[in-house]
Each structure stands twice: as C-alpha cells, then as structure tokens.
Amino acid sequence: xxxxxxxxxxxxxxxxxxxxxxxxxxxxxxxxxxxxxxxxxxxxxxxxxxxxxxxxxxxxxxxxxxxxxxxxxxxxxxxxxxxxxxxxxxxxxxxxxxxxxxxxxxxxxxxxxxxxxxxxxxxxxxxxxxxxxxxxxxxxxxxxxxxxxxxxxxxxxxxxxxxxxxxxxxxxxxxxxxxxxxxxxxxxxxxxxxxxxxxxxxxxxxxxxxxxxxxxxxxxxxxxxxxxxxxxxxxxxxxxxxxxxxxxxxxxxxxxxxxxxxxxxxxxxxxxxxxxxxxxxxxxxxxxxxxxxxxxxxxxxxxxxxxxxxxxxxxxxxxxxxxxxxxxxxxxxxxxx
Amino acid sequence: xxxxxxxxxxxxxxxxxxxxxxxxxxxxxxxxxxxxxxxxxxxxxxxxxxxxxxxxxxxxxxxxxxxxxxxxxxxxxxxxxxxxxxxxxxxxxxxxxxxxxxxxxxxxxxxxxxxxxxxxxxxxxxxxxxxxxxxxxxxxxxxxxxxxxxxxxxxxxxxxxxxxxxxxxxxxxxxxxxxxxxxxxxxxxxxxxxxxxxxxxxxxxxxxxxxxxxxxxxxxxxxxxxxxxxxxxxxxxxxxxxxxxxxxxxxxxxxxxxxxxxxxxxxxxxxxxxxxxxxxxxxxxxxxxxxxxxxxxxxxxxxxxxxxxxxxxxxxxxxxxxxxxxxxx
Numbered sequence: 001x002x003x004x005x006x007x008x009x010x011x012x013x014x015x016x017x018x019x020x021x022x023x024x025x026x027x028x029x030x031x032x033x034x035x036x037x038x039x040x041x042x043x044x045x046x047x048x049x050x051x052x053x054x055x056x057x058x059x060x061x062x063x064x065x066x067x068x069x070x071x072x073x074x075x076x077x078x079x080x081x082x083x084x085x086x087x088x089x090x091x092x093x094x095x096x097x098x099x100x101x102x103x104x105x106x107x108x109x110x111x112x113x114x115x116x117x118x119x120x121x122x123x124x125x126x127x128x129x130x131x132x133x134x135x136x137x138x139x140x141x142x143x144x145x146x147x148x149x150x151x152x153x154x155x156x157x158x159x160x161x162x163x164x165x166x167x168x169x170x171x172x173x174x175x176x177x178x179x180x181x182x183x184x185x186x187x188x189x190x191x192x193x194x195x196x197x198x199x200x201x202x203x204x205x206x207x208x209x210x211x212x213x214x215x216x217x218x219x220x221x222x223x224x225x226x227x228x229x230x231x232x233x234x235x236x237x238x239x240x241x242x243x244x245x246x247x248x249x250x251x252x253x254x255x256x257x258x259x260x261x262x263x264x265x266x267x268x269x270x271x272x273x274x275x276x277x278x279x280x281x282x283x284x285x286x287x288x289x290x291x292x293x294x295x296x297x298x299x300x301x302x303x304x305x306x307x308x309x310x311x312x313x314x315x316x317x318x319x320x321x322x323x324x325x326x327x328x329x330x331x332x333x334x335x336x337x
Numbered sequence: 338x339x340x341x342x343x344x345x346x347x348x349x350x351x352x353x354x355x356x357x358x359x360x361x362x363x364x365x366x367x368x369x370x371x372x373x374x375x376x377x378x379x380x381x382x383x384x385x386x387x388x389x390x391x392x393x394x395x396x397x398x399x400x401x402x403x404x405x406x407x408x409x410x411x412x413x414x415x416x417x418x419x420x421x422x423x424x425x426x427x428x429x430x431x432x433x434x435x436x437x438x439x440x441x442x443x444x445x446x447x448x449x450x451x452x453x454x455x456x457x458x459x460x461x462x463x464x465x466x467x468x469x470x471x472x473x474x475x476x477x478x479x480x481x482x483x484x485x486x487x488x489x490x491x492x493x494x495x496x497x498x499x500x501x502x503x504x505x506x507x508x509x510x511x512x513x514x515x516x517x518x519x520x521x522x523x524x525x526x527x528x529x530x531x532x533x534x535x536x537x538x539x540x541x542x543x544x545x546x547x548x549x550x551x552x553x554x555x556x557x558x559x560x561x562x563x564x565x566x567x568x569x570x571x572x573x574x575x576x577x578x579x580x581x582x583x584x585x586x587x588x589x590x591x592x593x594x595x596x597x598x599x600x601x602x603x604x605x606x607x608x609x610x611x612x613x614x615x616x617x618x619x620x621x622x623x624x625x626x627x628x629x630x631x632x633x634x635x636x637x638x639x640x641x642x643x644x645x646x647x648x649x650x651x652x653x654x655x656x657x658x659x660x661x662x663x664x665x666x
Binding site: 006009010011229230231232233234235287288290291292293294 | 374378387388389391392393395396401402403404405406407409410
C-alpha cells in the first residue's frame with residue numbers, strides 16, 4: 001500500500017512536471033516566437049538546475065526569453081549588464097556599514113543580483129575575468145564568499161549568460177574552465193520571414209502579450225529532484241559516455257574530424273549534463289527512463305561549447321556543432337551486452 | 338566406400354554423424370544465443386519502445402517506486418505485442434542449399450543402398466546369394482522353383498521375377514527335388530536359405546530348386562560385377578555343390594546339378610548348354626574343390642569385394658567342404 005502510494009505520488013509529480021513544462025512552453029510561446037528547440041533546451045537546462053550560455057546576435061530576444069521564463073514561474077529574476085568596469089561585488093554583493101534601529105552601526109551583507117533565482121548575465125564576455133570568476137563560484141558552488149563569509153544561494157538558481165558572437169572587440173572571451181560550467185550552450189538563430197512577421201505583429205500592436213505566473217520555487221525544486229530519479233539503462237548511459245569520449249582526439253572513438261580539428265574534448269561534466277537533460281526530456285515525454293534518442297537530442301547543446309579547437313580548426317573556422325553532429329552519426333548504440 | 342561398408346558400420350556412422358550434427362547444433366545455439374539484455378535491446382528497437390525494456394530489465398529487482406513504474410510501463414507496452422511480431426521466423430537463404438544437399442545425399446545413399454544388402458550386392462535380374470539361385474535352373478520360370486529359390490533374404494521376394502528370364506536349362510531339374518521335401522535342403526545351403534519357406538508344388542512337396550539355393554549355376558547372369566572372378570570360381574563349383582547334395586538329398590536341381598537319385602524321376606534328363614553330365618566330368622571332388630577354392634581365394638585377395646560377399650563366399654566354401662559336412666554330421 002505504501003509502495004502504491006509512492007508510485008502514485010511520483011506519477012502525480014511527473015504529471016505536474018509535464019504540466020509545468022507545457023505551461024512554460026505556452027507562456028514563452030506567447031512572447032518568444034518560434035525556435036521551439038531552443039525553448040525546450042532552455043527549459044530542460046532550467047529544470048536540471050544548469051546554467052546556459054545563450055549566443056546570438058543582438059536583438060534576437062535572448063533577454064526576453066529568459067525574462068519570460070522567470071515571469072511564467074513567478075521566480076525572482078535579476079539582470080546584470082556586464083561591462084568592463086563591472087566589479088565582483090556588483091555581482092555577489094558586499095558588506096556595507098549600516099545603522100541599526102537602536103543607533104548602532106555595523107556591517108551587514110548586502111546581497112547582489114546573484115541571489116536571484118534566475119540571473120541573466122547579459123554579454124558576459126564584456127566583463128573582466130575577475131568578474132567572470134565571481135560568477136564562476138556562484139554557478140558551481142551555489143554560494144558566494146564575501147569577506148570570508150559564505151552565503152548560500154537559494155534554489156532554484158540558474159545563470160543565463162548571453163554572448164554576442166559578432167562584436168568581439170573589447171571583450172574577454174570566457175575561459176574554457178568557465179565555459180565548462182555551463183550546462184548548455186544555446187544558439188539563438190535569426191528568425192525566418194514568417195517568424196519575423198509574427199514578431200512584428202505581436203510587438204508593434206497595441207496588445208502586448210501577458211504572461212501568467214504559476215507554480216513557484218518550491219514546485220520547481222520538487223520537479224528538479226524528480227528528474228534525478230528517472231532511470232537510465234547502462235546501455236544508454238554508455239552511449240552518452242562514448243559520445244563524450246568520441247570528442248577527444250586521442251581516443252579510439254574519435255572521428256577523423258575530431259582528430260583533425262579538436263585539441264581537447266568534452267569533460268565528464270558534459271556527460272553529466274547529457275544524462276541529466278536526457279532524464280528531464282524523458283519525464284517530459286511521460287517516461288520514467290531515458291532513452292538513446294533523449295541522449296542524442298541533447299548532445300549538441302551539451303557538447304559543442306566544450307570542444308577546444310586546435311590551430312587547424314581555428315584556421316578552417318570549423319563550427320564545433322558540426323563536429324558534434326559528426327560524432328553523433330559515428331557513434332552507434334552500445335551492443336556489447 | 339558405402340558399397341564396401343558393412344551395415345553395422347554404416348548404421349554406426351550414421352548415428353555418429355547424427356550425434357555430431359546435434360552436438361554442433363546445440364553448441365552453435367548456445368554460442369549464438371543473445372543475452373536477455375541484448376534481446377531486450379532488439380525488441381526495443383523493433384517495437385520503438387525507446388529503451389523501455391532494457392531499462393526495465395535492469396531495474397526489475399529494484400524496489401524503488403520509479404523502478405516499479407518503469408517495469409510497469411514496459412509490461413503494459415509489451416502486453417499488446419506478440420513475440421512472433423517482434424521476432425518473426427525468417428528462413429535463412431542458405432537453408433535451401435542445405436535442403437538440396439540433404440536430399441541429394443539421401444538420394445545417393447538410397448540408390449547406393451539398393452545395391453547393397455548387408456554387404457551382398459543385389460542384381461536386378463538375379464537373386465542374391467552370390468549369384469547362386471535355384472531359379473536360374475527353372476526352365477519356364479515356374480513358381481515352384483523361382484519364387485523361393487533365392488538364398489538371400491532380401492532377394493527372396495523377387496525370385497519369381499527373376500525366374501522368368503533365367504535360361505531354361507533342364508526341365509527335369511525343375512521338379513528334380515520332388516519328394517525331397519525338407520530333406521531337399523542342400524547341405525551347402527545357407528542357413529538363411531528360403532528352402533523351408535519355399536512354396537510347395539502341386540503335390541504339396543517343396544520344390545527342389547528352392548531347397549538347393551546354395552548350388553551354383555553357371556548361368557552368366559548370376560555373376561556379380563563386383564567379384565566376377567570369385568564368383569566364377571564358385572560357379573565352377575556348381576557341380577561340386579551338386580555332388581555334395583547328391584546321394585544325400587534330392588535337392589540338386591538348381592545350378593545345373595543333375596538330380597540323380599531324386600524321387601521325381603528327373604534322373605537322366607539331359608543338361609543344357611552342352612555341359613557334360615556330371616558323371617562324365619573328372620570327378621575328384623577334393624581336387625576340384627581345392628582348385629576352385631584357390632581360385633576364389635585368389636580372386637578374393639585381388640579384387641575389391643564387399644565384406645558381406647566375402648563372408649558369404651567363405652561360408653559357402655566352408656559349407657560345401659566335404660570334411661566340414663562330415664564334422665557337422
């Protein structure tokens with residue numbers, strides 16, 4: 001009886017998760033036109049409590065997308081416009097001298113924007129490496145240290161950083177270590193003609209789309225914990241691991257393109273991202289187990305920003321996602337068992 | 338190889354081959370049997386279950402609620418399918434060749450086996466028993482002599498058909514054993530001779546021809562192609578066999594042996610083929626026996642003779658040996 005109630009509770013949570021996911025898709029779809037794969041990957045990243053790097057030209061709706069996500073879930077949202085003079089304290093917060101009601105003065109910690117549930121680091125590559133490292137600790141450790149005192153960050157916590165791939169002057173490209181902290185790297189493409197027409201119709205009229213907030217931080221935390229309970233078979237997990245290994249030029253699974261253009265492949269963190277996102281995708285599909293299709297569908301956003309190209313790759317201006325697609329085509333399902 | 342093979346060896350080889358084939362099939366089946374996980378993976382792929390079965394198989398023993406949900410999901414998905422749909426039986430392309438080879442081999446073995454009856458070659462136009470048949474002596478293919486004249490058990494039923502083309506030699510011989518009855522069984526006859534089962538003639542007595550299968554006829558059609566010289570040696574002893582029976586029983590009609598002293602009154606009947614009467618021949622049995630046996634042994638040593646026929650010839654010479662008959666008596 002207890003077990004039956006356990007399964008029913010899990011099924012109820014899974015149903016709530018699917019409802020929440022569909023709600024977000026719908027609400028974002030009201031504001032953000034097109035690119036359903038981008039939206040799905042963004043939501044998967046959010047529910048897996050990962051951080052995403054959104055890359056796209058200015059004006060494609062990156063900030064709007066993240067903002068809509070926050071609004072639809074009724075979460076705390078913070079936006080940081082990164083500039084070269086942005087200091088770490090502007091991100092994490094700092095101690096300030098404040099006066100207490102009884103007239104005493106003492107230092108109190110003033111929380112920075114990183115303590116929001118969803119943080120949008122706009123044009124993060126314009127911040128100095130020092131400021132970027134402030135994000136680094138918060139993203140990885142989920143707490144910040146100010147004057148030797150640690151401050152935990154409430155969950156859910158996600159950093160969505162944006163990058164402008166065109167204008168690189170005066171920027172500080174993110175180091176590989178920090179790139180690896182991002183769960184997904186999502187590319188926002190230029191909308192098509194029909195999509196653009198729809199955007200014009202929505203944004204230039206007198207009726208502005210309105211997002212309905214639902215759920216909340218507690219529901220998101222419960223859903224995130226449910227994702228980790230989704231099962232994955234060894235064969236499926238090995239497929240993800242082989243995909244990651246295939247991005248390393250010195251492994252036997254490496255494709256010719258990897259051996260030619262890649263200096264260093266994806267880290268085990270990439271495999272964690274793939275498997276976790278696969279579980280979330282399975283839950284969205286109404287399953288309690290991840291499949292090989294789930295793994296393959298999330299491999300590109302999880303892998304392509306983790307490939308470090310060599311000189312030949314830089315010279316030939318190889319797109320890492322192309323290499324990942326080649327890896328996906330080359331790596332077959334595990335049939336050793 | 339199969340012609341010269343004894344039936345016992347052939348049966349053993351067949352059984353051995355069958356056992357080896359069965360063992361090979363079992364080994365191949367064991368080696369090629371996929372693991373349950375592999376089967377589950379194949380079923381997942383064919384039914385597009387998105388790794389449902391593999392995951393359920395892995396977490397089948399997990400008491401966690403999510404694992405039970407996975408197993409339940411797999412069970413429900415499999416409920417509508419049938420194993421025949423997932424794993425349809427497909428006949429491999431090479432099985433046709435296997436069938437062709439099997440049928441061809443069976444046909445070859447069958448055709449080869451028709452000419453081999455326990456090592457004794459059979460002739461379509463002659464009875465077995467080293468080509469020695471009483472039917473050969475039947476002039477008109479009468480049933481009395483022919484239908485039971487063959488000494489070999491396998492050719493017994495064909496004796497009547499063989500009797501027809503057999504050269505007419507001595508009409509008197511056909512009834513030469515009248516009155517002999519069971520006594521007409523020649524001493525040289527094989528123990529398995531059909532003399533005792535020979536049909537009786539009109540007067541109820543057994544045919545002498547049937548009673549004397551061991552008597553050798555010089556008819557050409559009784560010579561087996563596998564051992565012509567050996568059989569010709571034994572044929573030369575036709576009279577010797579007749580001599581052996583002469584004076585003891587009346588069963589000497591077959592093989593051109595005159596049935597002197599028989600109750601049917603065939604004595605004095607002229608022989609066919611210009612063969613001289615027995616009394617006119619140089620009658621030193623031992624010498625003729627020795628010469629014929631020597632020729633037979635030489636032929637046996639120099640020709641490829643099936644073991645069954647070899648044993649038969651040996652038994653024949655042993656049987657017609659006067660000394661051995663004395664011992665038996």
